Amino acid sequence: MVNKIMTLEQAVADVRDGMTIMVGGFLATGSPEILMDALVEKGVKHLTVIANDGGLDAGQPAGNFAGKTARGVGKLLEHHMVDHLIASHIGVNPKINEQIAEGTLRYTLVPQGTLAEKIRAAAYGLGGVLTSTGIGTPMEEEPDELGRPKKVLEIGGRKFLLELPLHADYSFLRPSVADRFGNYMCAKATKNFNYVMAGASTCTIIAPEKLVEIGEVNPDIFQVAGVLVDGIVEGEQRWQI
């Protein structure tokens, strides 16, 4: 049986400057904190990050409770490691607009549901998806994240945007429970992008809060197939407020 358990150093050893990474989480809820810390430690630069948002900045309230450190993608932004952020919302973490103003960060906005579908298309082998989200808005006029013009298709008298798949080099995800094969589930509202991002990248690494032995729990609890997971790191802690 292949051993997917690795150290944090091993997990990020092949992440190089200029790579594209996906990070699970919604305003850092469900983000793999120890993997973000490992990327900061490694000091990799010029990343393209695909995530719902830019996480949280140090000292920013986490929900309605004050936070102390940056969280999720916020850690990468804090250390100026991101050149291009592809996200649905960039208004919460103030570092984003600061770095845009400084000219060190560029961004591509994608509507939240469309972002999930572009990633899902990459994971599940679709040539793209058709959605009416964005018709009549700047999404129809503006090029996509790779500078390609959008195509509008009319089907049954209704207009749709053709949204193309979104791939990355790495997906960094945070399950609540995983087994040693990589089968996993995410509790409650931590699912967000942590399911679709598995398999949308060349390499998928997970940082589960709880790691169980194969066969230890009812396999029906798992939502994502371990065959999509390349590496598992231990040590992710439940968020403390």
Next chain:
Amino acid sequence: MADLKERIARRCAKEFKDGEFANLGIGLPTQVADYIPEGVTVTFHSENGFAGIDAIATENPDVDIINSGGTYVTTIPSVKFFDTAESFGLVRGGHVRATVLGAMEVAENGDLANWIVPGKKVAGMGGAMDLCSGCPEVIIVMLHTQKGAPKILKKCTLPLTAEKCVSKIITEMGVMEVREDGIWVTELHPDYSKDDIQAATACTLHFDPAMKAMEEA
């Protein structure tokens, strides 16, 4: 101002029938949940990942449960959690019957602008574009004007969130429906006359023959 917003939220709460599934935006739309009438159960969608939002968690929050604004919240017993793909599948599929949102501008054909002001700090649309194009009904709750300037216009000047999506507008002055031939006032608040509401609006309003006084919950 707080009273006017409460009036809007109370009136909007009457839009829902027992058993419906709906989405409330952050801010004034969120307040609508506080005034849902007794005996009516609405399942509220939190687009970041569940159906069945209850209230803000004031102490000992479950750190796995935030709403789409990043605030820790509680859930109802029949809650269903899901990932972003399923969440927006429910939206695009028209299964979230209505979304309640604020607006910067609404046009007489139902065009909505509520996500970006060119030249200002960029926040992003989040799920607003998906919600506005996917939900069968888009209800706008807002103060009728912004610093005296009309927000209901002949044509939006700001980039759109979605085109021809708004079905109803609820302000402190009244309730308006967007129909094929323009905006029709169906309820007018007793504090205002037809001339008042028209003067605060930058497109021609039609007054429904069955127009009545604006009801509050």
